[in-house]
Amino acid sequence: xxRVIGIDAxxxxxxxxxxxxxxxxxxxxxxxxxNPSVSYEEAxxxxxxxxxxCLDHTASDGATHVVIxxxxxxxxxxxxxxxxELSRMTSLPIILINDATLAYFSLIGDRNGxxxxxxxxSICYGRHGTREGTTGGWGHxxxxxxxxxxxxxxxxxxxxxxxxxxxxLSPLSxxxxxxxxxxxxKGLKGFIYSSSKGEIxxxxxxxxxxxxxxxxxxxxxxxxAGKQLAAQTIALxxxxxxxxxxxxxxxxxxxxxxxxxxxxxxxxxxxVFIDPIFIVDSSSPATGAVDVVEAIRKGRLSYE
Numbered sequence: 001x002x003r004v005i006g007i008d009a010x011x012x013x014x015x016x017x018x019x020x021x022x023x024x025x026x027x028x029x030x031x032x033x034x035n036p037s038v039s040y041e042e043a044x045x046x047x048x049x050x051x052x053x054c055l056d057h058t059a060s061d062g063a064t065h066v067v068i069x070x071x072x073x074x075x076x077x078x079x080x081x082x083x084x085e086l087s088r089m090t091s092l093p094i095i096l097i098n099d100a101t102l103a104y105f106s107l108i109g110d111r112n113g114x115x116x117x118x119x120x121x122s123i124c125y126g127r128h129g130t131r132e133g134t135t136g137g138w139g140h141x142x143x144x145x146x147x148x149x150x151x152x153x154x155x156x157x158x159x160x161x162x163x164x165x166x167x168x169l170s171p172l173s174x175x176x177x178x179x180x181x182x183x184x185x186k187g188l189k190g191f192i193y194s195s196s197k198g199e200i201x202x203x204x205x206x207x208x209x210x211x212x213x214x215x216x217x218x219x220x221x222x223x224x225a226g227k228q229l230a231a232q233t234i235a236l237x238x239x240x241x242x243x244x245x246x247x248x249x250x251x252x253x254x255x256x257x258x259x260x261x262x263x264x265x266x267x268x269x270x271x272v273f274i275d276p277i278f279i280v281d282s283s284s285p286a287t288g289a290v291d292v293v294e295a296i297r298k299g300r301l302s303y304e
Contacts, residue, residue, distance in 0.1 A: 003063040005054045005092075006289025008102060009034025009047055009070035016050035017286040018057050021294075025287075029053040035071055036078040044082055048089065055090055065296075067095045067289035069102025095292060099285065100125040100134070103251055106288030107279050110295045113247030114240070116233045118225070118254035118261070120201040122147040124232045128240040130300055135232040135239075140197055146229035146261070148204035148254050149197055151221055155207055158217065159188060172210045172217045179206050208258055219260060226264025229255065233265075234272050249279040256280055 003026065007016045014034040018027035031046040033039075051066060066086070073079050073096045083096045104115040104125050114126035121144045123137030136143060144150045159173045163185045169177070177183065180191045180203070192200065211218035237246045248269065254261055262280070269276055295301035 001061060003058050003061065004289050004293050005051070005058065005063050005066045006286035007047070007050055007066070007068040008099065008284060008286040009043070009068055010099070011035045011038070011071065014046050014050050015284055015286050016054045017284065017289070018054050018063065019287065019290055021290055023287050023290050027054065027057040036082060037072065040078060044085055047082065048086065051086055051089060063092060065093050065095055065289070065293050066090065067097070067102065067292045069097055069099040069285055069288070071099050073098045097292065102288045102292065103285040104249070104288065105291035105295065106283050106285045107249035107251065107281055108247050109291040110298065110300060111247050112242050113249065114233055114236050115249040115251055116229055116255060117251045118146045118229055119252035120148050120198055122150070122229060124236045126236045126240050126242070128242050131240060133236055133240055135236045145232070146225040146254065148201035151207055151225055151254070152200050152203035154221055155203065156188060156192060160185070170217055172207065172215050175206050175210055176203055179203060204254065211260055222258060222260040223264045225254065226261040227268050229261070230265045230268035233269060237273065245275050245277055246273055247277045247279065249281070256282065
């Protein structure tokens, strides 16, 4: 029986799966973070541990490939160093690709389409035949429109506007300030400049809660996020020239779990394309390893 090892090396944890070609999970291994840009040595140690456990599980009947999705995977010095280190552990092909590419294959498989991710950050990744492309993904300083971080910052800018122009603080602003544990402009500035991107992004849950209660400002922010994500998606579909019934996968907490963002996203895209196919699935990105191997065999994906 053909087996594939798929590994999703995320920023908070690594998940390794041993699967057959039907994506039946035969073994799972978990470890700490897999982002080499945060800590190369720690990421390599965690990743090596997961790879070794998966290899040990397939020792008797073997695997054909090890497919790893990692932030920045497939390019850059750190990726090449990790691939070189892991190659010492096995003679199997080590396929190191971007984490967005692996997630794409887990949802869309070997079909043409676009996957839009909106979690802490945002990015669109798409494929048409052997062509691939992205929109967004510029990071929180240059973009990340539609992401949880961008939502939070836009809401905080509204607080700034209210403070600067002497406008009474809105219910949304008051809720956000309560969540941050602040009472004035100085506190807002201190929170934003001393908090991590993830901590700021978590403020988006307050926007979601207020929108559920009918707050118009919160609803407008969420609808704007949906339109921004749709615009990036539409741009990539058109650039890749996917002309009929585009397959569009939605990934990340903002798109998967926020009905206002999701419905606005779908409605906006449906005004441009006829009968788009939307996929919302929480499957592990690691399962995309099976489709990656199939795409390589068909010549639709190169990893050399």
